[in-house]
Amino acid sequence: MNILVCLKQTFDTEEKVMIQEGQICEEGVKFIINPYDEYAVEEAMKLSEQFGGEITVVTVGPVRAESALRTALAMGADKAIIVNDETLFGDEYTISKVLAAVARQIPYDIIIAGYMSVDSGAVQGGPRLAEELGIAHISTVTKLDIEGNQLKAERDVEGDVEVIYASLPILITAQQGLNEPRYPSLMGIMKAKKKPLERLNADDLGLSAEEVRAKTEIIDQFAAPKKPVGRILEGGVEKQVIELVALLRK
Amino acid sequence: MSSKILVLAEAREGKLRNVSYEVLAAARRVANGGSVIAAVFGSQGEQYVSQLAHYGADQVYVVDQSELERYTPDAYTQAFIQLFEAVKPDVVFMAHTAVGRDLAPRAAARLGYGLVSDCTDVVMEEGQILFTRPIYAGKAFQKKRVIDGIVFATIRANNIALGEADTARTAEKIELKVELKDLRTTVKELVCKTSGGVDLSEAKIVVAGGRGVKSADGFKPLEQLAKALGGAVGASRGACDAGYCDYSLQIGQTGKVITPDLYIACGISGAIQHVAGMSNSKVIVAINKDPEAPIFQIADYGIVGDLFEVVPLLTEEFRKVGGSS
Numbered sequence: 001m002n003i004l005v006c007l008k009q010t011f012d013t014e015e016k017v018m019i020q021e022g023q024i025c026e027e028g029v030k031f032i033i034n035p036y037d038e039y040a041v042e043e044a045m046k047l048s049e050q051f052g053g054e055i056t057v058v059t060v061g062p063v064r065a066e067s068a069l070r071t072a073l074a075m076g077a078d079k080a081i082i083v084n085d086e087t088l089f090g091d092e093y094t095i096s097k098v099l100a101a102v103a104r105q106i107p108y109d110i111i112i113a114g115y116m117s118v119d120s121g122a123v124q125g126g127p128r129l130a131e132e133l134g135i136a137h138i139s140t141v142t143k144l145d146i147e148g149n150q151l152k153a154e155r156d157v158e159g160d161v162e163v164i165y166a167s168l169p170i171l172i173t174a175q176q177g178l179n180e181p182r183y184p185s186l187m188g189i190m191k192a193k194k195k196p197l198e199r200l201n202a203d204d205l206g207l208s209a210e211e212v213r214a215k216t217e218i219i220d221q222f223a224a225p226k227k228p229v230g231r232i233l234e235g236g237v238e239k240q241v242i243e244l245v246a247l248l249r250k
Numbered sequence: 251m252s253s254k255i256l257v258l259a260e261a262r263e264g265k266l267r268n269v270s271y272e273v274l275a276a277a278r279r280v281a282n283g284g285s286v287i288a289a290v291f292g293s294q295g296e297q298y299v300s301q302l303a304h305y306g307a308d309q310v311y312v313v314d315q316s317e318l319e320r321y322t323p324d325a326y327t328q329a330f331i332q333l334f335e336a337v338k339p340d341v342v343f344m345a346h347t348a349v350g351r352d353l354a355p356r357a358a359a360r361l362g363y364g365l366v367s368d369c370t371d372v373v374m375e376e377g378q379i380l381f382t383r384p385i386y387a388g389k390a391f392q393k394k395r396v397i398d399g400i401v402f403a404t405i406r407a408n409n410i411a412l413g414e415a416d417t418a419r420t421a422e423k424i425e426l427k428v429e430l431k432d433l434r435t436t437v438k439e440l441v442c443k444t445s446g447g448v449d450l451s452e453a454k455i456v457v458a459g460g461r462g463v464k465s466a467d468g469f470k471p472l473e474q475l476a477k478a479l480g481g482a483v484g485a486s487r488g489a490c491d492a493g494y495c496d497y498s499l500q501i502g503q504t505g506k507v508i509t510p511d512l513y514i515a516c517g518i519s520g521a522i523q524h525v526a527g528m529s530n531s532k533v534i535v536a537i538n539k540d541p542e543a544p545i546f547q548i549a550d551y552g553i554v555g556d557l558f559e560v561v562p563l564l565t566e567e568f569r570k571v572g573g574s575s
Contacts, residue, residue: 118504124355124367219392221392
């Protein structure tokens with residue numbers, strides 16, 4: 001089974017976000033594989049352990065994102081592709097067109113991506129990519145079983161669980177709870193250094209900046225408004241509880 | 251320029267979802283003398299026409315077909331595209347719910363448009379629609395606009411203020427038949443874990459527990475408080491990782507990002523990744539034994555104490571005074 005995993009490098013979730021003149025400051029920030037994409041890599045590993053086949057991880061992003069690909073390779077993926085061509089950066093419309101162009105060059109039975117990225121939080125990549133490729137998709141998957149080309153998935157729907165039947169090829173997006181991502185082993189890290197990492201640009205993909213130009217634009221970015229300092233209540237617990245309820249009823 | 255705005259309304263357990271009214275309110279803001287057209291998929295559609303009118307719809311399309319009873323990407327995308335072609339809107343708004351956030355990108359991609367998802371504010375400025383949306387789960391925000399093609403957006407629950415219902419308003423009902431074929435995914439079964447309860451992402455009041463809750467049983471007093479307040483129960487990653495509750499309850503940068511009117515954090519220390527998921531709540535109450543816990547820095551009101559003592563007392567007091575106002 002050939003598996004394509006789409007991933008993005010993001011800020012560590014314990015990082016604060018600083019903004020200067022509308023731009024996010026990246027200085028000194030620790031980057032990680034987007035946590036939901038890490039579930040995607042792990043699920044791909046489980047499928048390849050079960051069925052064999054090759055795992056390709058792909059990202060669209062700057063050079064720094066190569067370290068996220070190396071981590072995925074160290075977890076066990078076979079090869080990696082980065083599209084680090086700035087003329088192909090843009091919004092979700094753009095990125096899904098670029099990922100689709102990559103996917104068309106690789107044989108796949110299933111595509112796995114995180115359900116969302118914890119930075120932009122747009123939740124568009126999976127459904128858009130499936131649509132570009134003309135395949136079905138299932139979002140927020142928490143359990144996956146494949147037999148032959150038949151697939152049974154459980155998906156989270158606002159806390160309820162749907163059991164979905166479908167067949168390959170398909171795109172699924174990973175929700176928390178799907179699996180417990182492994183840590184790369186020392187051996188895995190050593191091996192990852194020798195695994196292929198391909199760098200692609202617009203020409204390699206037969207794309208022009210014009211045809212993937214963003215449909216939306218960021219006008220401004222700003223920090224969350226600071227809240228005024230709150231109040232720690234005082235006195236006996238019962239008095240505090242009565243005071244709190246009175247304050248909340250105001 | 252007056253616009254034609256298409257709004258996809260959603261029902262859950264036989265009632266229109268509150269967020270659908272909020273999406274209508276957002277649509278009225280940008281209609282600018284134009285019309286707001288609502289649509290409902292599924293067999294219950296007809297009963298919602300007058301409510302949708304009261305909150306701002308001028309026309310209501312009802313697409314009543316058995317394949318649309320439950321959401322599947324293929325059936326809903328096909329139905330939506332045919333609806334889109336019938337209405338020919340300038341702007342499309344959906345709720346940022348399980349349905350909206352899955353359908354909107356797929357439908358926008360099929361039509362070749364952009365999408366601004368998970369918006370917390372929508373304004374008209376100099377004839378343009380400007381959207382505000384959180385990034386990094388609310389650690390920061392961005393303003394966006396659509397620069398090419400039809401405007402698609404999804405709107406997050408609990409952020410757009412609702413006006414009073416205008417019961418004198420009426421809307422024309424239009425029944426639309428759509429052709430649905432080659433549906434590639436099938437919902438075989440639905441396991442309801444939340445039935446009867448309040449949905450976390452739309453809840454006005456959330457009572458959340460962290461590691462301080464100590465066990466699955468430790469969530470019981472929180473559930474009782476949530477019940478007394480008509481709210482939902484949530485949790486921090488710490489509590490989910492420790493196995494005290496299901497991941498579907500997790501609030502944070504991984505997990506759900508919510509903005510209720512009242513958030514009561516019980517035994518939650520306030521890790522950055524958790525705070526990102528709830529810091530935009532209107533009022534935050536923190537209950538924690540540790541006076542140094544970072545959660546107190548973002549709380550409006552704090553009680554330093556044992557949650558197992560404080561929470562039952564709170565429940566009792568709220569019951570006594572008759573819930574929150």
